[in-house]
Amino acid sequence: MARARLTPKSIITAAADLADLSGFDAISLSAVARQLGVQTASLYSHVRDRAAVLDGVHELALDELAEQIATAVAGRAGHEALVGLADAQRAYARRWPGRWEALQRPAASSTVQSEAAARVVTLTFAVLRGYALPDDELVHVTRMLGASVNGFITLERAGNFAHREPDTEASWQRILTALDALFRAWPTPSE
Amino acid sequence: MARARLTPKSIITAAADLADLSGFDAISLSAVARQLGVQTASLYSHVRDRAAVLDGVHELALDELAEQIATAVAGRAGHEALVGLADAQRAYARRWPGRWEALQRPAASSTVQSEAAARVVTLTFAVLRGYALPDDELVHVTRMLGASVNGFITLERAGNFAHREPDTEASWQRILTALDALFRAWPTPSE
């Protein structure tokens, strides 16, 4: 019989596709195996267990997101770069909802130390370098940017903003403008 | 045999406690039934299915959170009220991690229309009334505040801020200060 040529990557990709289709919680090894035309138990030669697959999806998503952000901020600076970074994340969350869900869970330590994670941090730093911020404040600002963008997308997806005027789009624009203004006039501790 | 006097509420509370102990995903009707000294199938006389229990935990958490926020902002205004609101959420997330996780999932429509949800919105508006904002901007500002606070807590809990100086606490303080400054000088569309 022809073999399926399974690899950790093919399994994780199938799981991620499944997540985008039916939600992250719908990732089951049975469903993944079914999609790959293989018995469930066969997956265990390539991945440790279900948790490892979920972590794999997380890292895959982080890698893809880093790529998207990289192209979105390339050749841009200041407000443009900020909007590029933020829009890239929001667009990713919309196009790949299951993968985005994966990014919301606590990361495995291997993921935290991954090249993709470092890349996102570097890219964010690069965007913020356009704003003349003291080095001590850079981390705080990075965290605020991450929190705002991530939080907005989460609340939007959770339906917290739905059924209320004005529409979400206007808020998104306004918030990015506000962040830009804030970073230009970042309040350093009056010491 | 003595009966357990099950109610939807007792089931949901047991599920919430389980979530705080072992994580939201660990909520299983089997475990809930075990904790209540009852057979799993017995729960079905009081709740429709597992999804209904998860939604119940969400609404329970929202209710408790509204209560916490209410006492945190009572008698405060401006920066103090802002910090109270934000700290209340962060403290809730720390003390009740499973319930907090429940709040991160898409809300059932009944939850969206619940009294607790309205209460949180009202309280947030009240806090922001201290900042002289145009009515049109109030919703945008509310969304930004929610996104920032929520996003920060999520990223903190996911470990995105760990293993990096300076510590999370300093960032939290600085971000709240920045939000306060931002709301005082909110950039309205220059029209």
Add this chain to the structure above:
DNA sequence: AAGTTTTACCTAAAGGTGTTAGGTTGGCTG
């Protein structure tokens, strides 16, 4: 090209979970 080894995939099985169907019994109502 044939024999041997490796390994990718399989079948089998145990144990847990969600859910439905239908039986039994505790405790209120008359």
Add this chain to the structure above:
DNA sequence: CAGCCAACCTAACACCTTTAGGTAAAACTT
């Protein structure tokens, strides 16, 4: 005290994860 109705039970099914051990395809050796 009789009867009823809910509350809880047992039984059963389908599905999921994970481990153990078998089989055959592929890769390596000579």
